[in-house]
Amino acid sequence: MDLQQFLPLSLDRINVWIGVLCTLAIYSLLYRENPLYRFFEHMYIGLAAGYSLGPLGVDILYRYWITPIWVQGQWAWAFLVPFGMYLYFIYSERYGWVSRLVIGALVGTSAGLFFQEFASRYVVQLHSTLSRPLWMSSANPEADLFGVITNWVFIIILVSVLVYFTFSYPQKGVVKNVATAGRWFLMIGLGAIFGNTVMARMALLIGRIYYLLSDWLMIRI
Amino acid sequence: MWQIQNPNTPTGQLILWMIVLGAFIMIMGLVPLLHALPPRGRRAIIVIITFITGLFFAIEFFLPINKEQKNFLTDAIQPAQQAVQVITALALALGTYGLVRLHLRNVVQQRAQWGYSLVLLISFVMMATFSITNTLSEQGLVEKTPLLEQGFKLLFDYTLVQLDAAMFSLIAFYIFSAAYRAFRIRSVEAGILMFTAIVVMIGVVPLGATISPYLPGVANWILTSLNAPVQRAIEFGVGIGGLAMAIRLWLSLERGVT
Amino acid sequence: MQTRGPSIWERMLSIDRRILYLLLFANIVLFLLLPIRMRAAVSPPVQKFYDEIEKLQPGDLVMISSNWSASTLAENQPQLEAVIRHLMRKKAKFTLISVEAQSRDISYRLASRLTPEGGYEYGRDWAHFGFVTNLIVSIKGMVNNLPDTIKKDVRGTPVSELPLLKGITSLRQYKMIIDVTPSATVPFWISYAPKETKILYCPTSVMAAEAYTFLDSGQIKGMITGAKGAQEYEQLLGIVGLGTRFVNAISFSHVLIILFIFLGNLALFMNRRQMRQEG
Numbered sequence: 001m002d003l004q005q006f007l008p009l010s011l012d013r014i015n016v017w018i019g020v021l022c023t024l025a026i027y028s029l030l031y032r033e034n035p036l037y038r039f040f041e042h043m044y045i046g047l048a049a050g051y052s053l054g055p056l057g058v059d060i061l062y063r064y065w066i067t068p069i070w071v072q073g074q075w076a077w078a079f080l081v082p083f084g085m086y087l088y089f090i091y092s093e094r095y096g097w098v099s100r101l102v103i104g105a106l107v108g109t110s111a112g113l114f115f116q117e118f119a120s121r122y123v124v125q126l127h128s129t130l131s132r133p134l135w136m137s138s139a140n141p142e143a144d145l146f147g148v149i150t151n152w153v154f155i156i157i158l159v160s161v162l163v164y165f166t167f168s169y170p171q172k173g174v175v176k177n178v179a180t181a182g183r184w185f186l187m188i189g190l191g192a193i194f195g196n197t198v199m200a201r202m203a204l205l206i207g208r209i210y211y212l213l214s215d216w217l218m219i220r221i
Numbered sequence: 222m223w224q225i226q227n228p229n230t231p232t233g234q235l236i237l238w239m240i241v242l243g244a245f246i247m248i249m250g251l252v253p254l255l256h257a258l259p260p261r262g263r264r265a266i267i268v269i270i271t272f273i274t275g276l277f278f279a280i281e282f283f284l285p286i287n288k289e290q291k292n293f294l295t296d297a298i299q300p301a302q303q304a305v306q307v308i309t310a311l312a313l314a315l316g317t318y319g320l321v322r323l324h325l326r327n328v329v330q331q332r333a334q335w336g337y338s339l340v341l342l343i344s345f346v347m348m349a350t351f352s353i354t355n356t357l358s359e360q361g362l363v364e365k366t367p368l369l370e371q372g373f374k375l376l377f378d379y380t381l382v383q384l385d386a387a388m389f390s391l392i393a394f395y396i397f398s399a400a401y402r403a404f405r406i407r408s409v410e411a412g413i414l415m416f417t418a419i420v421v422m423i424g425v426v427p428l429g430a431t432i433s434p435y436l437p438g439v440a441n442w443i444l445t446s447l448n449a450p451v452q453r454a455i456e457f458g459v460g461i462g463g464l465a466m467a468i469r470l471w472l473s474l475e476r477g478v479t
Numbered sequence: 480m481q482t483r484g485p486s487i488w489e490r491m492l493s494i495d496r497r498i499l500y501l502l503l504f505a506n507i508v509l510f511l512l513l514p515i516r517m518r519a520a521v522s523p524p525v526q527k528f529y530d531e532i533e534k535l536q537p538g539d540l541v542m543i544s545s546n547w548s549a550s551t552l553a554e555n556q557p558q559l560e561a562v563i564r565h566l567m568r569k570k571a572k573f574t575l576i577s578v579e580a581q582s583r584d585i586s587y588r589l590a591s592r593l594t595p596e597g598g599y600e601y602g603r604d605w606a607h608f609g610f611v612t613n614l615i616v617s618i619k620g621m622v623n624n625l626p627d628t629i630k631k632d633v634r635g636t637p638v639s640e641l642p643l644l645k646g647i648t649s650l651r652q653y654k655m656i657i658d659v660t661p662s663a664t665v666p667f668w669i670s671y672a673p674k675e676t677k678i679l680y681c682p683t684s685v686m687a688a689e690a691y692t693f694l695d696s697g698q699i700k701g702m703i704t705g706a707k708g709a710q711e712y713e714q715l716l717g718i719v720g721l722g723t724r725f726v727n728a729i730s731f732s733h734v735l736i737i738l739f740i741f742l743g744n745l746a747l748f749m750n751r752r753q754m755r756q757e758g
Contacts, residue, residue: 207553
């Protein structure tokens with residue numbers, strides 16, 4: 001490693017050293033809570049909050065409100081932002097309820113849109129479940145024995161997990177046994193999620209360490 | 222009617238400014254009038270707004286479509302989406318406003334550890350300035366100076382990105398520590414969870430293929446044939462619950478929301 | 480009465496967590512530096528992902544929804560880099576859109592860095608639609624009238640004036656949507672995008688397990704799971720990217736965590752047995 005290239009003697013290298021300082025300051029929390037970590041933590045929150053104003057202000061407000069009014073002359077949009085500003089009355093003790101007008105509009109929008117989501121997302125999955133071949137026949141020549149067995153396993157697991165989650169009636173007898181099996185199958189899904197979660201978090205740490213080794217210490221990996 | 226002629230002339234701009242100002246005054250002036258309504262009246266307005274906004278999107282979806290895949294409401298989607306974008310942006314900015322308000326109060330009243338709040342506010346102002354200016358410069362509305370470019374690069378690429386990545390990478394340490402200290406295989410369920418996790422963790426990475434050529438296939442079979450129906454069952458539960466909740470919210474039957 | 484010191488099992492159970500952190504750190508450093516390159520067994524979802532992009536013809540239009548921030552850089556960056564390289568190889572044109580504020584600049588800067596490698600020019604071969612706050616209404620708007628919904632790209636050019644989008648009025652004219660995301664945005668594409676447009680998914684590993692139901696129903700045609708999926712994809716493309724560089728350390732960090740889970744359980748079991756024997 002060339003010491004001249006390693007040291008923060010150029011603008012690019014200074015930037016890298018700053019990035020490393022940020023990373024190591026955050027990692028200092030692992031030793032114990034300390035003022036350096038708190039300093040960079042607050043800096044991070046300030047930077048993140050400040051950054052969001054750029055895209056919000058330009059990509060949204062400038063594109064969808066300022067330009068239509070002041071460039072295209074569509075004056076009716078003038079009423080939109082004042083209405084949206086009703087949200088900020090949430091900080092007022094007296095007029096706080098006014099914010100619910102806007103919240104109601106957003107909630108109504110989401111609720112109205114859900115019908116399409118239900119049809120496109122869940123009904124399709126229901127169709128996919130119900131159209132799985134459960135025996136071999138000339139009507140389904142591509143269904144082989146292994147596929148049919150897998151389909152039965154799929155249906156059994158699906159039904160037992162659904163039974164486990166049904167609390168509208170007391171789970172006794174056969175239903176209780178099916179629900180117990182459903183709980184065991186549920187553990188398979190949760191195990192898969194746990195394994196993937198571990199993988200994701202490890203990858204994030206590996207990415208940081210890679211940055212320290214590759215960009216800062218200039219080790220070729 | 223919904224567009225003024227020649228908006229880019231001085232007269233046109235003046236008219237638009239007056240309309241915007243007038244809109245602000247009118248809408249804000251409505252607040253005391255709305256407040257004068259009895260509580261039942263206020264709730265009625267909220268319920269009506271919630272219902273109408275939901276009704277528009279619901280009807281637009283349910284109405285039959287013509288050969289162009291449209292019905293008479295489809296073209297109204299575009300201005301509706303524009304309105305939702307702007308209102309959502311204001312809602313997102315509400316969080317930022319709350320944060321700044323809290324820390325500004327800490328600094329002004331010199332509460333405990335107000336120094337950190339000052340750091341936050343300084344970072345906020347610097348980043349907001351550079352972010353807005355940089356975004357405007359990308360659109361050619363502001364000149365992109367070397368100071369702007371370097372400043373944004375430093376604040377975004379080498380500070381914010383690094384801090385963000387470092388913060389979230391801390392979780393890996395905690396997962397490792399928690400797995401060692403707290404993951405106890407005391408029941409059949411915990412055993413099944415652990416076994417599946419181990420097979421998935423080793424089977425999906427190249428190490429699994431190196432240990433045994435069958436391991437990736439087993440891991441994939443677990444994920445597609447055992448995990449998928451479990452996730453689908455959860456999806457169905459969430460879907461039915463979501464539909465019920467959507468209807469309740471749309472009809473304002475849910476207390477404490479609107 | 481003589482009190483004995485802590486047994487090895489008690490010491491194992493009360494080990495300082497900072498030692499654990501150091502072990503994990505050292506493990507990752509070691510396996511990042513070790514020049515081992517294990518070949519992956521390409522999983523079927525990644526193979527399907529690759530095959531779908533291979534079917535693209537030159538000039539086909541693809542929408543990339545990039546919704547990740549720096550918090551998931553290590554998982555989503557390798558995915559997006561590999562996807563862009565593959566699209567360039569197929570001479571497919573693409574547009575990017577972000578529903579996460581940071582991703583707007585991250586994906587724009589990443590694409591600006593990579594596209595010259597494939598001789599791609601902004602506006603002619605690729606474009607970025609910027610940041611939108613609400614993905615659902617954006618998708619619905621783009622299906623109905625794309626130029627009027629997006630209006631301008633990140634450079635302030637009206638979308639209808641971009642050579643790339645000449646004659647494009649709807650999302651229906653896109654061949655494919657690729658969602659690179661750490662959050663649950665793919666259900667929105669599934670629910671509101673045109674049925675004829677194929678959807679491919681690049682989640683972080685956390686979101687992947689839930690997506691197998693969409694793969695099974697055919698609502699998504701392929702999936703790259705996190706950094707290890709990116710490595711498999713890079714292997715198919717014949718390139719060495721970040722995914723390939725990370726996956727070694729990923730493999731052995733999993734071994735370490737599994738080992739320590741067993742050690743923790745063993746220590747608890749042995750400690751309890753010892754305490755029962757001591758009465």
